[in-house]
Amino acid sequence: MASTPTTTQEANEIDLIELVAALWAQKLLIISLALAVVLAAAMYAFFSKPVYEARVYLQSPTLNGIADFNYGRTSGAELTPFTIKDVYEVFTRNLQSESLRRTFFNEVYLPSLPASERGGSQDVLYANFLRTLTIGLPSKEQPDRYSVIVQGENPAQVADWVKAFAARAGVAAKKEMISNATREAEVRARNLDQQISTLQETESRIRQDSITRLREALAIAEAIGLQNPPIISGNLSVELSAGMDGQLTYMRGSRALKAEIKNLEARKSDDPFIGQLRALQIKQSFYTDLQVNPDTVSVYRQDGPIEQPDRPIKPQKGLIMLLGLILGGVLGLIIALVRYFVGSGKDRF
CATH class of the missing domain: 1.10.287 (Helix Hairpins)
Known part of the structure; x- marks a missing residue:
């Protein structure tokens, strides 16, 4: 005789109640697993080395900052004056250059590592360095603002590296701009001599x-x-x-x-x-005799001070423990369900 829909619904309700009862009976197992995973997550969070982050925001220079680049450069002198955009493009190109990264890697990053790590694969070390130091690109809201971001375990060190990297980019850009201006002046002087x-x-x-x-x-x-x-x-x-x-x-x-x-x-x-x-x-x-004093010109402007970080960005202890609690609870429920279905002789959930 075929079962009626009412009978099937009652059977499903009985199975659900039975399942809930079985899970409740294994509540100690579920709670124990959840606490164990939370404890493991807490140990990871509290014993992991903290990671600090320092950053600096960089913007285009002012007209006053580039004034000495244009000394003697007038339309009458047949030398086109440099604009803020011209100077800042030289700086941002140096800031993002591979040569600057490689120099900083060899002269600053490698010497900071223990001797045991320095002898490893240079490709691996350089890949780690690229994750440590990154260049933030401009956004739509601020199309001319770049940033230098450094992450590390030493808060004083990351602040120093941010400052040093930006300064090195500025020095390289100044040298290039001064070389360009001096070279054009030399060409003009040679033409006049002719x-x-x-x-x-x-x-x-x-x-x-x-x-x-x-x-x-x-x-x-x-x-x-x-x-x-x-x-x-x-x-x-x-x-x-x-x-x-x-x-x-x-x-x-x-x-x-x-x-x-x-x-x-x-x-x-x-x-x-x-x-x-x-x-x-x-x-x-x-x-x-035209010379540009590098101390009287600037190729970028720092937006805000560089402060030493006092709170790590990693690990996020609260989030790690919350994820541990969720993972532990899910793992406990899965094990409890497996035990229930295996114990009752059922092959499916």
């Missing part, structure tokens, strides 16, 4: 050409016996005097021509006769 040399060579050739023309005029004056310029009165004298160049240069007379040739040949320097020379030399001297 212009000066060209003007000096041109003036020297002009002087030699003048001597050649004067010698030819002297030969004509001596050929006709003209020692002094002719004396002519009236307006014709003015016109003739003004036109004593070119083919009429011999009209100056042999005495004047000899004196002028002697003076040109004895000239030690043509510099005083070059109109633009002094202005170019002043510019060249400025760019040759």
Whole structure:
């Protein structure tokens, strides 16, 4: 005879009540397992070495901080001034560079390890270092703010490492910026030197050409016996005097021509006769001597102080014990259910 739905429902209710009763009967087992796991979790939480975290936030420099980078860099000087973005991009590139990480790993991280650990695999040690020191990238809310984060067991050490890493990135960026500025100034000074040399060579050739023309005029004056310029009165004298160049240069007379040739040949320097020379030399001297003092410039700005952490971020004792309690209770229920079904001869839950 088929069972009715009412009979099936009553059987299910009886099985559930029986199951609850069986679990209640094994409450000491469940509680014991839960307490054992909680105790193990507590021992792990209290005996694990604490991990501290220090971080520093870094932002772009101010206009005042980059002012000395732009000393002598004007549109008139043909050198484009650096912007805050230009300088900060150099810093952030150095901050995230692999070379800076490797240098810090070799010079700071490795010496801090015990001698027994230092001899291990360098790849493994470097992977551990990358987990110890991380670079926080900008967010949408603050698109120009980076951060340096260091985790470790020594609170004073992590604070020092954060400060040292940011400072090293700043020093590297300053060197690169100063090198860029100095290099451009050197190129500008070299261009000016080339212009000066060209003007000096041109003036020297002009002087030699003048001597050649004067010698030819002297030969004509001596050929006709003209020692002094002719004396002519009236307006014709003015016109003739003004036109004593070119083919009429011999009209100056042999005495004047000899004196002028002697003076040109004895000239030690043509510099005083070059109109633009002094202005170019002043510019060249400025760019040759241009130096940027690293103490007067900055490539980043620290947002807030670097404080030594006084509370570890790991282990989180309360959370670990709570998870231990939950895990212990679940484990106790599973074992109690297995014992119940095995004891009652049932094959399924």
